[in-house]
Amino acid sequence: MKISNNERMIQEYIYSIINENKKNVGELYERLVDPSGMIYLSSLKKLFKYFHLSKYLIDGTFSAKIPTTPFEDEDGNVIEDDFTERISLATSIPNAMEAVGEFRKHVYAVDIINFSGDDINTISLKKRLPICSKELSTPGNKFWAIQGDTTFSFYDWLTSEKNIKTVAKSMGVKFHDNKCSYNGLKFDLDELEDVIGGDIRDDIIRPSELPSKLKQQWYGCVPDAEQSDEHWVEHNLKLYYLGTLKNVSALGVTLSSDGKKIVKRALEYFME
Numbered sequence: 001m002k003i004s005n006n007e008r009m010i011q012e013y014i015y016s017i018i019n020e021n022k023k024n025v026g027e028l029y030e031r032l033v034d035p036s037g038m039i040y041l042s043s044l045k046k047l048f049k050y051f052h053l054s055k056y057l058i059d060g061t062f063s064a065k066i067p068t069t070p071f072e073d074e075d076g077n078v079i080e081d082d083f084t085e086r087i088s089l090a091t092s093i094p095n096a097m098e099a100v101g102e103f104r105k106h107v108y109a110v111d112i113i114n115f116s117g118d119d120i121n122t123i124s125l126k127k128r129l130p131i132c133s134k135e136l137s138t139p140g141n142k143f144w145a146i147q148g149d150t151t152f153s154f155y156d157w158l159t160s161e162k163n164i165k166t167v168a169k170s171m172g173v174k175f176h177d178n179k180c181s182y183n184g185l186k187f188d189l190d191e192l193e194d195v196i197g198g199d200i201r202d203d204i205i206r207p208s209e210l211p212s213k214l215k216q217q218w219y220g221c222v223p224d225a226e227q228s229d230e231h232w233v234e235h236n237l238k239l240y241y242l243g244t245l246k247n248v249s250a251l252g253v254t255l256s257s258d259g260k261k262i263v264k265r266a267l268e269y270f271m272e
Helices: 005-020 025-032 041-047 092-102 125-136 156-157 164-170 189-202 212-218 257-270
Strands: 039-040 050-054 087-090 106-112 174-175 180-181 186-187 230-234 240-244 253-254
Touching: 025 257, 039 041, 041 050, 041 092, 041 106, 041 180, 041 253, 041 257, 050 092, 087 092, 092 240, 125 230, 156 189, 164 174, 164 189, 164 212, 180 189, 186 189, 240 257, 253 257
Parallel strands: none
Antiparallel strands: 039 253, 050 087, 050 106, 087 230, 106 240, 174 180, 180 186, 240 253
16 A cells, blocks of 8 residues: 555654654653554554454454455455455554455554564465466456456356366266266357356355365455455464554554553563
8 A cells, every 4th residue: 555645754753753762662652652642553563563453342362254245346256265264464554444445443453573472474465466366367357456446257267268167067067078968958068158157157156166176276365465465364363452543544543551551562672
């Protein structure tokens, strides 16, 4: 996600404060957190490696799960991995907003910079995207999204030359040289899409419904990962609760009482 000139100025201001106050945690905290308890997003990015946004205040461990609103193509078919249970993280709060595509008030973080006791291993979807694009793109049908928009068609991918026979076999189509049979019908191979296309549209609308040979190609694939820089953890995870965002354009987080404590702790490690 590109940052505005205003955000860049704030970042430079934050970095100058940190450089000027590296010897005293208390003084640095007072410079970074205003009297209302608000801390700039840029400051948090210097202290934590990953962030997560939620509609809800969750006390305890987050559970890995399948998203309820996956990325869809223009026909309403799902075009992201919808079978891998995960917790989605981002390397900044703006990127987390980009990934979820909606305003979520509650801010969580994990993996304090300079502290090895809470380090986590993640899967970078941005690094996976070129692999996914190579696996899933077919002529005229590129698996990629720019600014949240994509022309990728799940149906066109299913009925592409390299996939349609695998899909057809999973639906019960029998092949005999250049002849096919399906539900009592016999027809030529070049008529395959005409005969089964309607059933494909009705019966296979998401990667989780694919035969295993094709399903595995979708692991860790989300078409807008280039913009969101989304990361996944595929197990339950304890996150630090920081506080709340006022709105989608907020420049900072209002820290909770626990959030203030964890920020002070993060500053201690940062200054070591």
